Amino acid sequence: MKKTLLLLLTLLTISLHAQENDTTGRIDALFASFHNDMPGVAVAVSIDGRLIYNKAFGLANLEYKVPNTTATLFEAGSVSKQFVAAGILLLAQEGSLSLDDDVRKYIPQLREYEAPITIDMLLSHTSGIKDWGSLYALTGWPRTTRVYTQELGWDIIFKQSGLNFLPGSQYSYSNSNYMLLVLIIEKVTGKSMAQFTAEAFFEPLGMTSTLWRDNYRAVVPGRSTAYTWHKGAFLLDMPFENLHGPGGLLTTTADLLRWNNLYRDHLIFNPEYATNRATQRKLNN
Template sequence: MKKCGVLFLLAARLAAADAADAATQTPAAFAGNLFAKWSGAATPGCALAISRPDQPALKLAYGQADLEHGTPNTPDTVFEAGSVSKQFTAAAVLLLAQDGKLALSDDVRKYLPELPDYGKPITLDHLLTHTSGLRDWGSIVEMEGWPRGTRSVSMEQALTVIARQRGLNFPPGERYSYSNSGYVLAAFVVQRVSGKTLAEFTRERIFQPLGMTRTQWRDNFRRVVPGRAVAYSTAGKGYEQDMPFEDVYGHGGLLTTVGDLLIWNEALTANALGKGISAQLERRPVLPEGRISNYGHGLISQSYLGAAEVSHDGATAGYRTWLGRYPERRLSIALLCNAGDVNPGRLARAVAQELLAPSAAAPAALAAPVVPAAVPVAASGAVAPAAASSGLGVYAGTFYNELTANPVILALRDGVLVLPNGTPLRPLQEGTFAVNAGTFAFSGPDRFVANPGGGEVMSFRRVAAEAPSSAALSAYTGRYGSDEALASYDIAPDGDKLAFRLSGKPESVLRLKPLAPDVFGADGVVVRFERDGGGRITGAVASTNRLYGMHFKKAGQP
């Protein structure tokens, strides 16, 4: 009996030791399975770093940094951070404010007088919170027929594109719309106020003091950067190079490692940059009607699995990135990838879930839609009969996003309005419905405004039931030009659609389908034609997700 007891005790101790070892290895093993798709010798991949309380940082790497030379990714590989870079530009502006050299309430034209006067000042705060109304410079050059990555662009050229715009997406401070233009202008503000480029300023005030020795800006894309991963996007069954060949930075362009990003996150948590800088980065603007944006000053604040999350993701060419921290849990995660088919937020939050709540069924970003508690819900997920009001059929149909043409289809199923994936619209009041964590608010049966939460709003209109005749389509034929985009399009019928051919680049064609009278759209673009008092077509107005209301004048019109 005594021998059996000793053996049992020994086995228990060994089991406990094995369990402890397994627990120690769990994050690495979990991540290894999570990143298995990007772990081979024929695929680009990622570097991942995790910082947890009272444990050494875990740094892992997967896949190849250079497929041509068979160079693997390591935790010290340099990647481009995409829009994760924005928080460093914002921090530079905040440091100058701390120095008393500028104020966030300053009109940007105080430092960049070459910008147009839009009637209402655009402040530095507007630039950093994406509430300026400035059109995104990348969307503008794409309208010109040169999407980012198809030709090199300098900082001065980007500034010229931004300054050429006579219109805004909306009045400053009225709403949120993500625009890289604000951060390009912020980089210029840093330079004109400090007398140093953003690259020089951040090196002296941020990177060197914090010991971020592997971090710099891609202010010269031709510069040789030892240890940098080549970026790739999918092509057929394999990959092809997809590098950001431009010198524009501030909105993106940070070259860094996962280890340096952990240093940065720790500095923010410890308020190492100076009094109030970390809090200012996280401060979120209040929009009209009391809406609060999730986007602060280069950082997004939200809740994940019940924990406060401060994060940002990024995508530039074939680079995909995510940086986040959970201050209350002292957890920090940095993810940098050179594979364009990676969803960085999904992967990073899967890692976060494993460390924050291992027993959770699914990450919040991947789980079933959030259901507001204001409306009774049946066990099946359908709205309880008492909550469904009569006459909901008037809201059923196909609607299009007025900026991107993306469709939303609403169907009436068992007395309940639902999306194609079965998500119900839960009545809150007449014409207003809860959808996931946001709302759809109808102003009549043919139009609604979607508020997904976080400060952003999107307008949708019903798609017209009757398509225009061939004769009606022919009336749109002509050349339309814009001096804001420096581009012209030749428009002509193409079957039941309109073909938009970029002048000088006939291979660049958009085929837009009719959505409503005088409105056509597809592939992220909506075009609305304008008529004079006699009904003659005089021009067109084009919109995309980050570019609203660009005017094109029809040739031959006064």
């Protein structure tokens, strides 16, 4: 019986290794086109919290031929919004705020519109507030033409005389929503977004390579350079704004997997708010 059990376990182990090797080979093939004279990527895959793949391809910097590694820091883009949303939900879980609160309770500078805008509407992009970047583009100053700060972002949000629609009646993706959520977090906690998320998430989860781009001029060791492809050549396309929350998170693939474990293992959040994170919202109508 013991010999039979040992044989079965051995065969199972061999089978699992074979499957993982096959998976690794298939992933390698997907990214084989990222060679060492072009910007690249870092890729990590886990199954049930177990890391099965973690590799990097291409270059982190073209000028100095610096290769990407598994420790390279990348701009997370709108994945950054997850951390803002999680911060709000954590404060709601602690009783520091309610998702049904009127946003003006915390941000009286926001105009009073036809109907109240709740924190939950900001989370779900149903507030009707126009995107701050689009508004600046209409003034002749798109995001790539000047250095934008949190204050400049909030300023044009507060100047909006009207909304795109009645709050809660429609969905429209707007970075302004998450700009306001950052401000609420900072008002409620008395801490910067960087300090709050470091204490609430990054440090407890061991995300030692994750930080906010709250100073675009700061030297960040191991950070990748961003490029865009234009007329047959790569051009620099680095963000030069201090505005963060809707974007602006710098992180690694390994740290994002640690973040993913927060969702998989129900860390930090109780069952109610663990479910709330993934609950689809309904419009008022």
